Amino acid sequence: MAASCVLRRLCSTAAAAQGKGTRWERLKSSRVGVWCRGLLGDYKEACREAIVGARERPFKASVYMALLGGTYACYRTNPDNTSFQTDLLETSNKLALLSPWIRSGTSDGHVQNLVKLGNEGRLRYLSLGVASVTYVVSFDPESSLYEAQCSALSVPWAELPGRVLDVGFAGRWWVLHHKMKDYDINEEEFKHLPPALAATSAPSAQETAQNERLHRESLKALVMEVEEEKADGVVSIQKEGEIVAAGGERST
Structure with missing residues (x-):
């Protein structure tokens, strides 16, 4: 009786082992197995051809690697919505430290418009992977107006380029950076001057040296x-x- 039980167990174990092997072989010969083996073979052949092509044409391979590296760098340095809000707050604080008679009208108008749209909830952020855009919408999405909730009245994508306010690329918001150039110079003070007086040029090396000499002499004690x-x-x-x-x- 005991011998028959042991023999039955051994037979069942052998059959299970044979079944496992048969199932694996059946999986390898199935359509999914053939497709996976073909896919791995294609990837292996593509990698081999890429290595051989890079050895034969190093300049072309270097250009491709530079493009891939540049794309990855742009992706890693792509500014987000938090960076835009931070830059907007910093520029607003810089302008607030200046008198209205000194600050630039272009810089102040652009920043005040962005702050106004942000308070109204009409600024939107869109990431494109390697770059980002900030655009304006007609209504706050949390508004209960019919125009704001009806999908048929939403802004079409064709009008998006006309609503873009800033472009973020390589870790910087370029429109805001350009508008803040010479933010502490009021252009209205010089628009009535003649062109000869309104135009300025950088001083020469001799003029700079003379100005520095006069400045040092002005610091000397009176004799x-x-x-x-x-x-x-x-x-x-x-x-x-x-x-x-x-x-x-x-x-x-």
């Missing part, structure tokens, strides 16, 4: 000279605490 006439008719000059005789002898 006062007092003439004194003695009883014997000898004139002496007192200069910085010293008495210089008319005959050229110096005494203190």
Whole structure:
């Protein structure tokens, strides 16, 4: 009785092992197995051809690698919506530190418009992978107006280029950076000047050296000279605490 049980167990174990092997072989010969083996073979052949092509044409391979590296760098440095809000807050604080008579009207108008649209909830951010755009919409999506909730009245994609306010690329928002150039110069103060006075040019090296020399001389202490006439008719000059005789002898 015990011998028959052991024999039955051994037979069942062998059959299970044979079944596993048969199932694996059946999977390898199935359509899915053939497709996976063909796919791996194609990838292997493509990698081999890429390595052989890079050895035969190193310049072309270098250009492709540079393009791939540049694309990855743009993807990693693509600014997000938080960076735009941070830059907008910093530029707004810079302009707030200046008097309205000094700040640039172009910079102030652009920043104030962005702040106004942000408070209204009409600024939107869109990431394109290697670049980002900030655009304006007509309504706040949380508004309960019919125009804001109806999908048939939404802005079509064809109008998106006209609504773009800023472009983010390589870690910088370029429109905001351009608008903030010379933000501490008010152009309205110089628009009535003649063209000859309104145009400015960088000083030459000689003018810069002369200005620096005059600036250093202006920092020197003031020297006062007092003439004194003695009883014997000898004139002496007192200069910085010293008495210089008319005959050229110096005494203190």
